[in-house]
Amino acid sequence: MSADINIINIVPIRRPDREIMSRLGYNRHRNVMFHGHATRIDGIIESGFALCRPRGCWARVGIVENDSMALRLDDGTVIESRALAALLCDSHALWLAAASVGPDISQASSQALAAGDGAAGAIYDAVGSESADAAMDWLQHYMASHLSRAGEKLTRKRFSPGYSDLALAVQRDIFRILRLEQFGLRLSESLIIEPEKSVTAFAGIEKTITL
Amino acid sequence: MTKEDFKKLIGKKIVILDGATGTELIKRGMPQGVCPEQWVLENPQAIVDVQQGYCRAGSDIVYVPSFGGNRCKLEEFGLADKLYEINRGLAELSRQAAGNKLAFGDLAPTGKFVAPFGEMPFEDAVAIFKEQVKALLDGGVDGFAIETMMDLQEARAALLAVRESCDLPVIVTMTFGEDGRTLTGNDPLSALITLQALGADAFGCNCSTGPQNMIEIVRALKPYAKIPLIAKPNAGVPRLLNGKTVFGMGPEEFGTFVAEFAVAGANILGGCCGTTPDHIRCQAEAAGKVSPQVPRAVIGGVVASARKTRVIALDQPFAIIGERINPTGKKALQAELREGKLNMVRQFASEQTAKGAALLDVNMGLSGIDEKAMMLKTLEVLAQSCDTPLCLDSTNLEVMEAALRLYPGRALLNSISAEKERIEKMLPVAAKYGAMLILLPLRDEGIPETAAERIEVVKYIYEKAAALGYEKSDICVDGLIMTVSSNQAAAQVSLDLIEWCSREFGVNTVCGLSNVSFGMPQRPLLNTAFLGMAIGRGLNMAIANPSSEEIMAMMLASDVLNGRDRKMTNYVRRYSGVESKPVETATAAEPGPRVYNCVLQGEEDMIEAALRAALDKGLTAKQLVDDFLIPAINRVGEMFEKKEYFLPQLIMSADAMRKGFAVLEPLLQEGGGKRDVRKRMVLATVKGDIHDIGKNIVGLMLRNYGFEVIDLGKDVPAEVILDEAVRHQVDIIGLSALMTTTMTAMKEVIALAKERKLDNLRFMVGGAVVDQAYADEIGAYYSNDALDAVRVATRLAAE
CATH class of the missing domain: 1.10.1240.10 (Methionine synthase domain)
Known part of the structure; x- marks a missing residue:
């Protein structure tokens, strides 16, 4: 059974300034920021964010069995992870999602570094990473809102391959189920996603009761 | 019910809608996980009870329970082939249950994203809603309610589907979160402006929040609303309690918000999640004690993108329409468009927005390209990259109609003249999509020479536009500037026309500024001088390049002097220095x-x-x-x-x-004081890993501290790393890895070095997943950040 894939070509994220700064190590209580620093950093973040093209896709797949060691999905996929099984103990379906901001921001980061502009390289990298995460946050929030109309809810936490005991090799299952090659992503033999600023995640779908 | 009947109803009272349906059906036995539409048809008495309960409580309009009755939703239950029977059956049931009250067909999200934001083509979305609309019409509905929309483009598709299928009233509500926007980022004002222009009979919000938040939205929309405003809030803000969603606001409290809603400007009220017939009863009783306000916009002339609005009016700041997205005279852009590329378009949009353009003119008229296809592609690209409202510029009717249909906002159309085809064909199309208009005082016979003749043409076009529902606030007259190089009196004719339009006729005026100087030297001087003169005669818009500092300065300064820039905010923001509080300054005197x-x-x-x-x-x-x-x-x-x-x-x-x-x-x-050049080192991201930002930053820092760094790049095999270290006579190697799956390659490099008996080599490791323990395990030196790497490398180099 192939999953119904939903795609959004423009994920409407806001510029995740706080997260970008935090990723770069900014501490608002201690930092000493000169005007020149602030102007330049803000300008780089702005131009970097303009290079991000946040897109996303997701699907839901029914969970046939959860034996607390592994999940068996209704398309036959088996995902082994005690941690994921515990997170999804009340879930009857799995939500799988991928978000990417495209290749331009990583290229800009590399070009800046090659040109000796290390600050721009580092900031572009952080902008790409945090924008991809923000896109995933948006997808999760959207899905949660969408499900609430149907008497369902999404687990608050989400899980990605590589977390806890969830093997990175599960990326292959996500790529297959979400048909991510068609979405424009590639998975290397060492399980690295390209474009680099892309993320995948799972969450559980649970039934809820409205009073 | 006709649209006129609906208007009369609104004029008489605060109209009351129904409350929640799903939870009422659950109370009557509907199990979780079933298709509600099918369950209702199998258990018709349940919906009859619910809707008659609401009618008794005071609802004037109940919604047919067809929320999930579109093809996409029914497909989830394998019921798409029953779409017609289901929707028609539901409509007949509700029509019967409503008695002398009204039953509106309910259209709700498909769950898919519509182009340009998603994959579903816009016309597919329109067709999906039309299919449902037809079935509901055959079931006898009195009107339509498009509700719980999270995306303006999908709401537009549903609204067009209704308008192209019937003349019944159609109301639209969208769901705005605590941040005041839909999940897809649409703000209430952009949505109101777009949907009222497109023919919605009422607009507002439902779900997501309780009454208090919605009052604020209604209050903010009221000055712009030509149509009635709707509020259908939840019974308070939902809370999750032990896995159950709880709405805490009781009926009496729910009813206490009615008076404030009426003052804010709401004409239609109802309830969403968590509300019951008792909530609606309290609401209806309170509504009977207040009088509705007449829908009447005090602020007109608003254009919108999906996420941003701009008021264009004589008392508002001057509006520059960025002129650069137009291939005329731009060879580089022409070449890009012929290759089907839009990088420059994106860049022009971003630059002009940053420079202060209020709107962006988009013209794709170029020989050798498919203008319609390129215009639509441009709209998709700009929807992704730019929130500035657009001015759609084409002489081709087919291009214009396709663009207006797809554009997820309210555009300014450039332009409508008195030429027969424009009046007979393009004007009705513009009216259908509700675009604002640039009126060009031009006839089939040509351009009138005198201002008086041009004024007559303006009056003629406006009369035709007014017959289609246009008001003066929707109109911008083009001053039709001709170059002074061929006729020195041309500027005066345009200035006279501008003055009459703005001072006597009361409409906006615009001009293609650079036309005035065509063929003359030092064109910016003439352009800026003309702009100043035209602003003095009442001009409030210009199609120009916002990168021109002279033009922007003239515009901003004029806005201060003629009072359009209230509190001089724009001027001060642009020209006053930003205060900074440096601890230490680079401009020390010594x-x-x-x-x-x-x-x-x-x-x-x-x-x-x-x-x-x-x-x-x-x-x-x-x-x-x-x-x-x-x-x-x-x-x-x-x-x-x-x-x-x-x-x-x-x-x-x-x-x-x-x-x-x-x-x-x-x-x-x-001076013989050569800087101490320390040892070289090799850096590499190990085999299998393509993440190299950390390694690159370390490399940069090391160079800045005087190291010679041989950077081998990313995904580098162990053999290559060691070969290069030997070749360059290097004895420090820095290795980077980001992933748990690739960090093991670090160990392989070190093991290979031992195998090759390269005992002089010392290894430094770092990366997100690497720590001191791992470094110790594999026999390497660890550094936790770029500065630490410099420190470790310096120490190793000194040994």
């Missing part, structure tokens, strides 16, 4: 401290001048290095350690330091 501050503040662009000034003052290169550069970078390191600086600041300082050394290096060599 040359040495200035060099120090350049490094401290990361002023890479200023350090060369500072060093040259210091050298001119007699300081030596060695003094500058020893007394200022080194102490400054050491201070930066301290600040980084204390978290007073973060990574970009550290790198900026290191960059300034590197540039400073580059300036002084030749002088140091001349």
